[in-house]
Amino acid sequence: MSEHALDHHHDDHAHHGPAKGIKRWLFATNHKDIGAMYLWFSFIMFLTGGALAMLIRAELMYPGLQLVDPNFFNQLTTTHGLIMVFGAVMPAFVGLANYMIPLMLGAPDMALPRLNNWSFWLLPAAFSMLIIAIIKSFLGIADAPNFGWTFYAPLSTKFGPASTDFFIFSVHMMGISSIMGAVNVIVTIFNLRAPGMTLMKMPLFVWTWLITAFLLIAVMPVLAGVVTMMLTDRHFGTSFFDAAGGGDPVLFQHVFWFFGHPEVYIMILPAFGIVSAIIPTFARKPLFGYASMVYATASIAFLSFVVWAHHMFTVGLPLAGNLFYMYMTMLIAVPTGVKVFNWVATMWRGAMTFEVPMLFSIAFVILFTIGGFSGLMLAITPVDQQYHDTYFVVAHFHYVLVSGAIFSIIAGVYYWLPKWTGRMYNEFWAKFHFWNSLLSVNLLFFPMHFVGLAGMPRRYSDYALQFADFNWWISIGGFWFGVSQLILLGILIQVCFRKKGAPVSDQVWEGAEGLEWTLPSPAPYHTFSTPPIVK
Amino acid sequence: MQSLPKRCLWAGLGLLAVTSQTALAAWQLDMTPGVTDISQEVFALHRTMLWWCVAIGVVVFGAMFYSMIKHRKSKGQQAAHFHESTTVEIVWTVAPFLILILMAVPATKLLIKMSDTSDSALTVKITGSQWKWHYEYLDYQGNTDISLAYFSVLSTPRDQIERPARASGLFPKGAAQDRYREDGNYPEAGEHYNMEVDKPLVIPTGRKVRFLITSDDVIHAWWVPDFAIKKDAIPGFINELWVNVPADKPGIYRGFCAELCGKDHAFMPVVVEAKTEAEFEQWLADAQEQQKQEELAAASSIDKTFSKDELMAEGEKAYLARCSACHQPNGQGLPPTFPSLVGSPFTVGDVANHIDIVKKGKNAMPGFAAVLTPKEMAAIITYERNAWGNVPADGVDVVQPRDVAN
Secondary structure, three states: OHHHHHHHHHHHOOOOOOOOOOHHHHOOOOHHHHHHHHHHHHHHHHHHHHHHHHHHHHHHOOOOEOOOOHHHHHHHHHHHHHHHHHHHHHHHHHHHHHHHHHHHHOOOOOOOHHHHHHHHHHHHHHHHHHHHHHHHHHOOOOOOOOOOOOOOOOOOOOOOOOOHHHHHHHHHHHHHHHHHHHHHHHHHHHHOOOOOOOHHHOOHHHHHHHHHHHHHHHHHHHHHHHHHHHHHHHHOOOOOOOHHHOOOHHHHHHHHHHHHHHHHHHOOHHHHHHHHHHHHHHHOOOOOOHHHHHHHHHHHHHHHHHOHHHHOOOOOOOHHHHHHHHHHHHHOHHHHHHHHHHHHHHHOOOOEOOOHHHHHHHHHHHHHHHHHHHHHHHHOHHHHHHHOOEHHHHHHHHHHHHHHHHHHHHHHHHHHHHHHHOEOOOHHHHHHHHHHHHHHHHHHHHHHHHHHHHOOEOOOOOOOHHHHHHHHHHHHHHHHHHHHHHHHHHHHHHHHHOOOOOEOOOOOOOOOOOHHHHOOOOOOOOOOOOOOOOO | OOOHHHHHHHHHHHHHHHHHHHHHHHOOOOOOOOOOHHHHHHHHHHHHHHHHHHHHHHHHHHHHHHHHHHOEHHHOOOOOOOOOOHHHHHHHHHHHHHHHHHHHHHHHHHHHHHOOOOOOOEEEEEEEEOOEEEEEEEEEOOEOOOOEEEEEOEOOOHHHHEOOOOOOOOOOOOOHHHHOOOOOOOOOOOOOOOOOEOOOEEEEOOOOEEEEEEEOOOOEEEEEHHHOEEEEEOEOOOEEEEEOOOOOOOEEEEEEEOOOOOOOHHHOOEEEEEEOHHHHHHHHHHHHHHHHHHHHHHHHHOOOOOOHHHHHHHHHHHHHHHOHHHHOOOOOOEOOOEOOOOOOHHHHOOHHHHHHHHHHEEOOEEOOOOOOOHHHHHHHHHHHHHHHHOOOOOOOOOOOHHHHHO
């Protein structure tokens, strides 16, 4: 099979193949190479951030401080959050975009291949700084950032450790990388569509990514702004966030969440696109409301700019402000509901089969909706006085990010892996991975609702005794979920490196539609050098 | 004489009653209804929201599971090809919108009610700092000359909290070697582990109490679940919140710091003691008197000279209470943020500098001039200059209160 895959490139294409050795990756301009690097990078970050989460859960398994001191605990939660948000979820979606958008649009490559290379290679540099910081702290040399992934001032400005400056530099690099990635996506979609591929014929994954890219361009500079203000507050005598100099610590939160809330949708809109591709395939029935899905995505993106202060219901906003942000936040439930109803209507009276991508997609719809319910509850300002900064919030955003965003990424990987490699993954192990992930993720995150409602605040290195029993089970769920992801690693190694697995047809999935399935499996190094005609 | 099975049944039921009562606390699933009118309304609204979500969930997931069971290819199902229906799409856009309005109306009413801080009988200023709360009584029924203020600090002993699983290495840094017990025989955690303080905030029941809340350093948040109030303490700004504990509900209510505020975020609980009005007024008078006596004692101690042994004994106690969270009981700190005091220039170097740091603070360390009496500071400084094998380079091994007060 491996011989066949290699021959494939040479037989079908007059173009030169990939460069040899390390140069292929360092100087990569091919969207498939860069997409693959993004995906492997994000998977490595997912395992790294997961390892930190294992330490957090080990400490929280019993009341008392058994393993880490509270300062190091805060560094663990900070680095875990930053790595998972910026290192695992976002680059995974960029990787899928790089690989799939040209294939879905009938384009030969991304529009700006060199920019593409640069935006990828910034990431390992950015994240090595964060990871070196936590390793140095582990060795007792210097403290890593310890102020939470939201890095509220003045904890991160006046009180931040020296490594905060490296953190700022690192965030700048991630931001530049994301903006360049977004520019590339937009230029590709607007310029490189095959003849006949009108905007309203684009697959939903492309649509959701187009909207995500605009969100990125709108808010990443705001993030860059807020960390720069931190930098000048720390070293150049400004007082943006210091009341003693006429500033306001709450200003930090406004600016941060003006970035932060759209960021949340940046991490979920592409997931909607993936699931909207997979469910119709395995229901063998077209997506129920394509146009309304596009409009719902755009509405969510628009609303994401006017809800940011719902993260700040306890900072003492005026009544009118609290009411406004409550209403706007509740409104998001409408387009989100439209999406969920659409997926259900797509499944309705289809002829469903339950291959692994479908299993993960269905789990996504259910668990993401549960996360949506707790989101709606959190939107209610008076009740949020009780939920705010408790494990209820932790449960909410892990439901939408782990069993939401990450499940959709895993679904997408299982869905397109045969197209990328020409080989089918091992069905038994993939199902084993699914069921273990599904059960463990719920054991891990569902009881967090209970301890949160019972009053356990988040970011606590130790807790009162009444939270002990659930925390033990949460930790068991955490270790189980963590170990389960090694199954995925094994499956990927088998398919990608050990070249194991049954060869697949070009169509791969019976009900799949779209240009990517017209290509040979595996997709050759260069595709659509001559654009296809879309009718 | 009861038969054996019958006795077993009774014993079993008794055991069940006992265990289910303790289990109830440990396996609490839902929010506390709390004790105030507001907290009970918050709880009711929370339950309403929860049931809305459950109802919607049953419908949506019900349809999904029905479809997953019925509409399978393996059952010979042929895929339908319908898509797009303007009617259906309008219905499922408008219906959620109407439900949201039903949810928003009571939420708005309750929020307006919660925001009304007017007409309070007592005003207390709450100041958060790393990692303790400070309560200052400002105004009780028009009397603004109360001059009562004190700190409220976690009282759970450190050896209940720190139970290192290993003697060496990073986990935990610093004091692991000293605290590690090979036999695993650590002291049992008490009933109110991590939720107990030396001096609780005391308020009257049946009266509206207003809190003005701010911070000395980073952002904290003051939260008592039984009152359903939570507000950020923001340095340089003042937030307001209020509570009215019903007259028939005196008692001790426990809460938390809810905003990440650094290392000991998890170790600065809130404890509020609600007393009946008469008891509160008695307590207030007593507390004022006690504070006056303490101030007098502190003032007179400035002129006294204490022996090194006296200062060392008091210093060790005060050091463990106030300093050891960061600098550790063995003085070795948690470098680099919390430096070691063993043989350090801060403790064995110039005494004036040592006094200055304790009074005014340095980097992450707050100043203690407002927190401790001169005698306590003198005792701590004396202790730090002599403990752990320290020998002061300038020969000054005893510091008297007057040295600190000047």
